[in-house]
Amino acid sequence: MAEKKPKAKFPSELRFNLVSKDWIVIATGRARRPETFKEEGREDTEKSQKTCPFCQMETQEKTTLIFVKGKKITLEKEIPKDWTTIVIPNKFPAVLPGESLNERAEGPYQLMDGVGFHEVVVTRNHQKDIPQLKREEVKEVIDAYQERYLEFMNEKFVNYVSIFHNHGARAGASIAHPHSQIMAIPVTDPDIENSLVSSRRYWDTHQKCLHCEMLRWDREDGRRVVFENEHFLALCPFASRMAFQIRIYPKTHLSYFERIAEKQKLSLSEVLQKALQKLRKGLGDPAYNFYLRTSPCDGKDHSHYHWHFEILPRIGIQAGFEFGAGIEISTIEPERAAEYLRKQ
Ligand SMILES: [Zn+2]
Ligand SMILES: [Zn+2]
Structure with a gap:
């Protein structure tokens, strides 16, 4: 045989x-030798360009x-x-x-x-x-x-x-x-699942979108607004996870990023760029991550969700408490962060 x-x-x-319900990717195909996990400094741009x-x-x-x-x-x-x-x-x-x-x-x-x-x-x-x-x-x-x-x-x-x-x-x-x-x-990550469940619950109870409600409140209040144009709003969220966190929302209720219209794309480009320019100017070109949060494409109905971009400058450090208790410590009130960024 x-x-x-x-x-x-x-x-x-x-x-x-099994405990946290998180999915973890183990990608050995990325083949990093253990010594390459050492902290690397910022590359010299000219050298790296070659x-x-x-x-x-x-x-x-x-x-x-x-x-x-x-x-x-x-x-x-x-x-x-x-x-x-x-x-x-x-x-x-x-x-x-x-x-x-x-x-x-x-x-x-x-x-x-x-x-x-x-x-x-x-x-x-x-x-x-x-x-x-x-x-x-x-x-x-x-x-x-x-x-x-x-x-x-x-x-x-x-x-x-x-x-x-x-x-x-x-x-x-x-x-x-x-x-x-x-x-x-x-x-789908449990963090995204969590957000989906909360917005669905709010929708079922109030027949309104939770994100639209937060947006409306923040636009009227004004203190956390960083920049806005016709279709989009950039703000420092009320419960910011990190100092100078910025969230970019479409101003009308939109659940699926992939359905964004042509004129909205130009408007989003302006707000994304303005938000990042303000971070760059105000904080001296900090490292940052930005990412999209949108409805999963799993065939289910997520019309209660409201897509957005999240920008997280990497200026603080995640230490024991953040990992241990899962609660982030932000070292500036979002109201003061937004006020500072508006002036940039
Ligand atoms: Zn290059
Ligand atoms: Zn909405």
Whole structure:
């Protein structure tokens, strides 16, 4: 009898924390040697530009989306020299395409293969991140988010699409060249589930959206508002998790980011850029993460939810209390943070 070849181990695993209900990605395919976990200082930009993989885009094997000055172009073999925004698969993916989830148990533990998609959205200029780009260039990034979201949401094992941007080594950016990431995954984090449950409860009890209520209150009150335009509002949330946290809401009730309209995208570009410019100016280019919070694409109705972007500057430190009690300590009142940012 021929020996059965053992099934190759999928390079990424999703492990379930039975107690907290968190999903954890164990991505050994990212192959970091233990010594590379050492704290790295901020790279010298000029030095990093010479070896930057995103400045040598012609060496990329595959692209999934290319823009040239606001126009989407059909994918060809050659990457055009004048590309402005490009989307490529992540070279060190945390999740990767697979045929099945291979859900299984190991004693009391549950796990599955880390099936999904992990891509990188890269803008052209090595030195300029979102605060320094032209408004149309920021819109291109939002266009790329939406375009890839729409593509991923119909994939078989995708139930949540996470879009995020890390700026600075302290915020987890391992490549200095400005870029965002998109991860399409089969599971929804309990933190997102929690938010969905709270907004559904509020909706069922009051027949209103909780987020719309907070927005209305904050706009009238004004103290926590950072910037607003026709369609969007940036504010420092009442219960900010971190000092100078900024949240960007669409002003009308919208549950699904992927349905954002053309004119709203321009408006969002302005508010996102203004918020990040204010952080940059007011706090001296701090490291930050921003990410999208939107309804899962799991086929269920989430019309009670209100999507938004969250910006978290990495200026504080998470220490024992934050990890132990799960409660964040923010060292400035959001009202004072917003007042300061409005002046920038
Ligand atoms: Zn670069
Ligand atoms: Zn709402």
